Amino acid sequence: MSIQRAILLAFISLTVVSASLMTWMAYNRSRHALENEIRRNIDAQALSAIRQIDTLVFERLVNLYGWSQLAVMQDMKVDDVDKRLSRFLQNMDKAYAGLYETLMVTNGSRVIAASEAGLIGQTWTARPAWLQLSIENVPVYVVRPEIRGERAVMEMRAPVKDVFTDKPLGHLVAVFNWEKIVDVLNTVVQSTGRVGLLIDDSGNILAASDSYDEAKMPGVSDYLGVTLYPGDGSGGYGLFGLERMLTGSSGKGKGDEGAGKHWKVIIIDPLDQAFRPVQQLLTKLLLLLLFTIAGAVIIANRLARAISRPVQELTALTRKVPDQGEVSLNEVKGFNETTELAQSFSRMLKELDVSRNRLVQMSKLAAVGEMSAMLAHEIRNPLGILRSSAQLMGRRKDLTDRDREMIGYITTESDRINDLVTNLLERARPRDPVMESREMAPVITHVVSLMEARCRKKQVELTVDLPDFPLIAAYDHDQMIQVLFNLLLNAIQAVKEKSGRIQVRLYRK
Structure with a gap:
């Protein structure tokens, strides 16, 4: 194998291996950094969503408990004949516009008062409680979210008792607009393309962001009752598949007695979407790698020729020695080859x-x-x-x-x-100079005194400006005298006769 080919192959191999390794490392580090950042962001979104949801639901439970303890609730005993209780419910419905679908008071089987007049007198049946919570030792019952008509709602009820006999009079029922939970999830994941889900302990979906439907999953009206994962402890997300998703979750509730301990928020980001910037970076890196390899081939070819040509020319010149007796290396152009030149x-x-x-x-x-x-x-x-x-x-x-x-x-x-x-x-x-710490002023004064006669002879003004405090420096005494002597001598020769002026100044910089 010729030197030119060996150099060409070595240079190209080194360039390709180095560039490929750097491309792989850059891609992996970028992917790892982006994944960590996305996971932190997803966890932060999940934590923000669960806190907002817990606060929203907890406030509704507190409202329900507080209203059930009001004196106006005692109008149930006279079937709200003066409609004072109904007007209270209507006012609360208006005050919390959009949060409640319906507010009503029942005696167990019939609606006595309601925020909607059409419901008064209708039959009411208590639905099975999903959760039973306690606020100030008063039980509050929560029904699992469900679809009524075209909207998702969650029914909550609290018992109302006679303030004198402590006997139950009925229930205060609030039908909470569950779409407000969906709005929280939509706000958290907006403009990110991610999916926000609220799930219970068994892995059943309770609420989903609009992107749930946009991701070609079961529609928003169908998500209730869909199981996200089997609940067998495997941790697999059967509906999505962990191999295609980045997920983050948060399940911190509003306290041990709150509803928040029974659900958690999961934020899901598809991998193809999450890593799209890294995939674009990889494409650019691969293109850069191809350009690098092409450039390396061109440079290596020229470099190999430049290195091998002097060797070939030098070999040809050495063959002329027997005939000419002397040759000149000036005829060889390019890089020197150490081995060939030595031999x-x-x-x-x-x-x-x-x-x-x-x-x-x-x-x-x-x-x-x-x-x-x-x-x-x-x-x-x-x-x-x-x-x-x-x-x-x-x-x-x-x-x-x-x-x-x-x-x-x-x-x-x-x-x-x-x-x-x-x-x-x-x-x-x-x-070698003998460096000693000395004052600078004495050596300057000595040299200036030696040069005063020369300055007077040439009628040149020589002034010295020395500080009032000592300036210490490390220098060789004899060599410093010689340096200053030469400087002043040059200065005297450079200035004009009779009008020249030389100033020697010592100061701390």
């Missing part, structure tokens, strides 16, 4: 040529080194005499402070020049 005779010839040039350069540097050593020796002799003379002059007692300062400059600068000569001799192994 080729052409590279070896170039390295020998470089080594020869290096030896010549080293000979020149050696000559420069010898000359530098001689020059350093010649500089040190007068420099030593100059320093000794300055020290002898410094012993005189008639010197002014300015004279002693100038002599000190001669001594320190002689030492610095001597250090420069030493550094020149040791250029093959330069000295």
